[in-house]
Amino acid sequence: xxxxxVRFFQEGGFFMYPIAIVLIIGLIVAAExxxxxxxxxxxxxxxxxxLHHMIGGKDLKGALxxxxxxxxxMASMIGFGLQRLARxxxxxxxxxxxxxxxxxxxxxxxxxTQYLSTLANISTLMGLLGTxxxxxxxxxxxxxxxxxxxxxxLSQSISVAMNTTAFGLMSAIPLLLIHSVLQTKTNEIIDxxxxxxxxxxxxxxxxxxxxxxxxxxARPAEPASRAANPAGSVA
Numbered sequence: 001x002x003x004x005x006v007r008f009f010q011e012g013g014f015f016m017y018p019i020a021i022v023l024i025i026g027l028i029v030a031a032e033x034x035x036x037x038x039x040x041x042x043x044x045x046x047x048x049x050x051l052h053h054m055i056g057g058k059d060l061k062g063a064l065x066x067x068x069x070x071x072x073x074m075a076s077m078i079g080f081g082l083q084r085l086a087r088x089x090x091x092x093x094x095x096x097x098x099x100x101x102x103x104x105x106x107x108x109x110x111x112x113t114q115y116l117s118t119l120a121n122i123s124t125l126m127g128l129l130g131t132x133x134x135x136x137x138x139x140x141x142x143x144x145x146x147x148x149x150x151x152x153x154l155s156q157s158i159s160v161a162m163n164t165t166a167f168g169l170m171s172a173i174p175l176l177l178i179h180s181v182l183q184t185k186t187n188e189i190i191d192x193x194x195x196x197x198x199x200x201x202x203x204x205x206x207x208x209x210x211x212x213x214x215x216x217x218a219r220p221a222e223p224a225s226r227a228a229n230p231a232g233s234v235a
Contacts, residue, residue, distance in 0.1 A: 012163035015130030019123050019164070023171040026119040029112050030178040037185050040109065044074035044189065048196050051078050055203050060085065073108060077101035077193060078200055085204055094204065098197045105193075109186050116179035120172040127168015134161025 009016050047070050054063040064086060067079030080101035084094045138157030 008163060009167070011160045012167055013130055013134055013160070015126055015133070015164045016167055019126050019130075019168050019171055022119050022123045022126070023175070026116055026123075026171070026175045026178075029115050029119075030175070030182065033111075033113055033182050034185075037109070037182065037189065040073060041185075041189055041192075043072045044192065044196075047072045047075040048078075048200075051075065052200065052203065055082075055200060060204070073105035074193065074196060076105055077197065080104075081197075081200065081204065091201070095197075095201055098201065102190075102193050102197065106190065109189055113179065113182050113186060116175050116182070120175035120179065123168045123171040123175065125168075127165040127171075130164030130168070131161045134158075134164065137161075 009020075047067075051063050051067060051074075054060075054066065060082060064079060064082040067075040067082055070076075077098055078101070081094045081098040084097040135158065138154060138161055141157065142154045
């Protein structure tokens with residue numbers, strides 16, 4: 001198995017090495033992004049629960065200090081809103097501040113993920129380029145070969161030239177799948193930010209934790225006889 005893979009790699013020509021480098025870089029980026037996003041998901045959930053509890057307990061100063069010192073993306077976003085709250089600003093201003101905080105942390109979540117799709121495209125294109133160059137070399141060699149050997153030599157050369165396309169696709173497909181997984185994971189984290197922002201916003205503005213307020217009691221209707229005969233009138 002290993003010998004077959006080594007022979008396949010060696011017969012592909014020069015372009016097998018750049019494709020292998022692209023694949024290694026893509027796997028390193030994918031591993032780093034997966035670890036980072038997984039850690040952010042755990043940290044953000046922990047900080048949200050802590051801040052939600054502190055805000056619900058009216059410990060706004062402690063919540064602001066915790067959000068400032070934590071440094072996580074979730075704490076940073078909520079901290080923007082708490083700063084506006086400390087200045088006695090309106091709900092709209094607090095909401096705008098939290099949206100600004102979300103826009104600030106989003107690049108950190110999406111950082112380097114797009115590289116994977118680019119690396120996958122580069123891997124595919126390099127495989128095609130290697131195949132084309134291999135075919136050009138094969139036809140050039142066949143032109144000067146003995147007529148009785150042209151068919152076998154051409155088929156063998158084409159087979160070798162196609163190795164780079166195969167290896168390029170073998171590198172690109174996993175990178176595209178990993179990119180899709182990481183993009184989905186990033187979107188889930190961003191959606192959790194939006195939901196957390198709404199919960200915190202409701203909690204700090206009305207203290208109900210997003211529970212709707214009970215409607216005001218309706219004014220009792222006047223008796224029909226009183227409505228028909230107002231005071232001072234004669235029946």
